[in-house]
Amino acid sequence: MKFNTKTIHGGQHHDPSTGAVMPPVYQTSTFVQSSPGVHTGYEYSRAANPTRTALENALASIENGARALAFSSGLAATDCVLRMLKSGDEVIAMDDLYGGTYRMFTRVYKDSGIKFHFVDMNDLEKFKSLFNENTKLVWAETPTNPLMKLADIEAVAKICREKKVLFAVDNTFATPYLQRPLDLGADIVMHSATKYLGGHSDVIAGALIMKDAELGEQMHFLQFATGATLGPQDSYLVLRGIKTLHLRMQRHCENGQKVAEYLSKNPKIKAVYYPGLESHPFHELAKRQMKGGFGGMVSFTFASGEKAEAIKFLENLKVFTLAESLGGVESLANHPALMTHASIPEDKRKEIGISDDLVRLSVGVEDAEDLIADIEQALS
Numbered sequence: 342m343k344f345n346t347k348t349i350h351g352g353q354h355h356d357p358s359t360g361a362v363m364p365p366v367y368q369t370s371t372f373v374q375s376s377p378g379v380h381t382g383y384e385y386s387r388a389a390n391p392t393r394t395a396l397e398n399a400l401a402s403i404e405n406g407a408r409a410l411a412f413s414s415g416l417a418a419t420d421c422v423l424r425m426l427k428s429g430d431e432v433i434a435m436d437d438l439y440g441g442t443y444r445m446f447t448r449v450y451k452d453s454g455i456k457f458h459f460v461d462m463n464d465l466e467k468f469k470s471l472f473n474e475n476t477k478l479v480w481a482e483t484p485t486n487p488l489m490k491l492a493d494i495e496a497v498a499k500i501c502r503e504k505k506v507l508f509a510v511d512n513t514f515a516t517p518y519l520q521r522p523l524d525l526g527a528d529i530v531m532h533s534a535t536k537y538l539g540g541h542s543d544v545i546a547g548a549l550i551m552k553d554a555e556l557g558e559q560m561h562f563l564q565f566a567t568g569a570t571l572g573p574q575d576s577y578l579v580l581r582g583i584k585t586l587h588l589r590m591q592r593h594c595e596n597g598q599k600v601a602e603y604l605s606k607n608p609k610i611k612a613v614y615y616p617g618l619e620s621h622p623f624h625e626l627a628k629r630q631m632k633g634g635f636g637g638m639v640s641f642t643f644a645s646g647e648k649a650e651a652i653k654f655l656e657n658l659k660v661f662t663l664a665e666s667l668g669g670v671e672s673l674a675n676h677p678a679l680m681t682h683a684s685i686p687e688d689k690r691k692e693i694g695i696s697d698d699l700v701r702l703s704v705g706v707e708d709a710e711d712l713i714a715d716i717e718q719a720l721s
């Protein structure tokens with residue numbers, strides 16, 4: 342089955358008892374047993390729920406994994422991966438991460454005895470030098486939020502395999518429509534399904550997809566034993582979103598490219614961060630690694646370098662909504678330093694390039710002409 346067909350049919354079955362084409366929302370905590378320990382495979386919804394199972398089968402199908410798990414949020418999914426580790430273990434992570442992931446690594450796990458290294462994974466020599474016998478996990482995000490830096494998944498995966506270290510990729514920005522990390526050698530894919538997979542800004546959800554069934558079973562135990570599962574109604578919403586993922590992503594990519602090209606020609610703009618621009622430092626890698634487009638996320642800075650100009654621009658937008666989050670059908674705009682990345686200390690923000698005049702756009706699936714006209718009027 343090819344990708345577009347998988348988004349609709351992958352791992353799906355009509356409901357056996359009624360023939361319902363979409364899985365019912367099994368709003369139940371528990372399931373009948375005919376004799377103690379004898380049941381249909383479902384006993385308690387923290388362990389498994391049929392609506393969540395339908396979503397998990399779809400997730401495993403579109404990411405080409407052996408097993409998927411749906412979580413109550415993206416961060417809950419990340420946290421579940423970290424629960425495999427113990428005091429003394431070390432993690433190597435990318436130096437430009439989603440703010441909440443960075444906050445978890447540096448603050449929640451601060452006194453856990455787990456050591457985190459942050460590195461630019463494009464410097465493969467420096468990356469390799471951080472491995473030692475305690476290294477248990479490598480964590481990458483590509484493209485990154487909000488600066489659209491890329492990591493070469495295949496090259497990083499090769500090193501992780503040699504060192505026998507698990508490699509997890511946050512695939513929230515690209516989605517499996519554009520890139521499938523498990524096919525490139527990663528062991529785990531993590532998603533904030535709140536974003537493109539759900540696609541309609543109406544649910545908070547997360548996912549892990551494991552290449553290997555045994556690792557999948559291990560992660561299921563941790564999820565079951567700690568409890569951050571996704572409810573049936575939210576599972577249904579994400580499953581419904583996945584069925585149009587390919588259609589939405591195609592338009593997100595088209596509109597993202599048009600908006601990025603418009604911005605790159607505007608004299609009021611200094612830098613545009615979009616992997617689909619030839620001027621982007623990772624354009625060649627993006628062409629090789631991301632198939633069929635470059636996504637809907639575009640960041641930029643102002644020629645004036647003024648924070649005040651960025652704020653005025655955001656206040657003036659009419660079609661774009663000023664809000665956190667991304668990946669929904671509607672276009673959103675965000676000021677990373679004051680909003681999504683405020684949890685990263687100022688000196689660290691400056692170091693990785695999140696300046697006070699940086700604006701991040703999540704380009705939606707409206708008409709590109711309306712989006713560009715909105716940007717133009719807000720700039721003037």
Ligand SMILES: *Cc1c(COP(=O)(O)O)cnc(C)c1O
Pocket residue numbers: 414415416417439441442482486511513514532533534535536545546547
């Ligand atoms: C939003 C986001 C997360 C966190 O997901 P939640 O669903 O908000 O918990 C993690 N990684 C990336 C890249 C994100 O955009």
